[in-house]
Amino acid sequence: RLTGQQREINSLMQRKSAVDEENARLKNEFGNLNRKFKDKSQELKDTEECAQKKEEQNRLVIKNLEEENRGLNICCADLLSDLEKLRKQEAQWKKEKSGNDARIKNLETDLAETREQIKSLHSICSNLSSQVAVKQEELFQKDCDVIRAK
Numbered sequence: 001r002l003t004g005q006q007r008e009i010n011s012l013m014q015r016k017s018a019v020d021e022e023n024a025r026l027k028n029e030f031g032n033l034n035r036k037f038k039d040k041s042q043e044l045k046d047t048e049e050c051a052q053k054k055e056e057q058n059r060l061v062i063k064n065l066e067e068e069n070r071g072l073n074i075c076c077a078d079l080l081s082d083l084e085k086l087r088k089q090e091a092q093w094k095k096e097k098s099g100n101d102a103r104i105k106n107l108e109t110d111l112a113e114t115r116e117q118i119k120s121l122h123s124i125c126s127n128l129s130s131q132v133a134v135k136q137e138e139l140f141q142k143d144c145d146v147i148r149a150k
Helices: 002-149
Strands: none
Touching: none
């Protein structure tokens, strides 16, 4: 009976030893997994912080871009307003130019007619000058005849 108990004790001791080894191995594995978990947790924390910083930077960039966009929209509106004013001014100038062109054409026509009238008047004046000269000559002759008659 003692040997049976001794065998049972040996068997239990071997099982205890095997359980202790398994326990040590599991503790070691647990330690390794715990370290990996801590490393991954830190990595996750770092990644989250980085993502948060990136998100904040992106928010800032978006805010700046939106502000710049507002400024550009205002600038565009001003430019469109200026363009509209310039188009109206151009239309007014074209209208004025058209009126001025018509006046110039009328003045050129009037000038050409006036030149023709001046030519005609010069011709009449020349004829009248010739007639005056002839009449003066006749008058002079008549004065001479009167003087002779006296």
